[in-house]
Amino acid sequence: MASSDSFNDFVTCPYNKAHKLIRGRLTKHLERCSRISGNSKQFLVCPYNENHRYKAEELSLHMKECPERIRWHSELQKEDPRQQATETTWSISAECEEDWDKEPDVPTYNPIKYCEDNFVARTTAINGKSKAARRDFRANERRRLAGKQ
Ligand SMILES: [Zn+2]
Numbered sequence: 001m002a003s004s005d006s007f008n009d010f011v012t013c014p015y016n017k018a019h020k021l022i023r024g025r026l027t028k029h030l031e032r033c034s035r036i037s038g039n040s041k042q043f044l045v046c047p048y049n050e051n052h053r054y055k056a057e058e059l060s061l062h063m064k065e066c067p068e069r070i071r072w073h074s075e076l077q078k079e080d081p082r083q084q085a086t087e088t089t090w091s092i093s094a095e096c097e098e099d100w101d102k103e104p105d106v107p108t109y110n111p112i113k114y115c116e117d118n119f120v121a122r123t124t125a126i127n128g129k130s131k132a133a134r135r136d137f138r139a140n141e142r143r144r145l146a147g148k149q
């Protein structure tokens, strides 16, 4: 794994160039070292990785080429559109396929509109049914318990 390799990399502390430490210890070290060194106010934290600390004038340069930022953006681009596409396809085909087949020749047919209306109607019907079913169930339960006593 790349992360376990980089965990054991040696990095230089941004507060004191004499501090060399394992990357995996950097977060803890930075907390302590920023308090001890007393010059932590000169440093800003990279928004993409809290272990990247730079002076204000260096940070803007760093943010353009921060490896975390490049990874962050490429992951966003990979995941987002695919997820959305899957969801959209799923909801339309699952809810409407059946009804499109029943009435394929309506001239001013708007599948999306039809689908939405139809979906609402069906949801109401299902809710109504299940409500009635629940009521029946409760009534039956009451009768059953009353019979027992
Ligand atoms: Zn340090």
Ligand SMILES: [Zn+2]
Binding pocket: 046, 047, 048, 049, 052, 062, 063, 066, 067, 068, 069
């Ligand atoms: Zn960074």
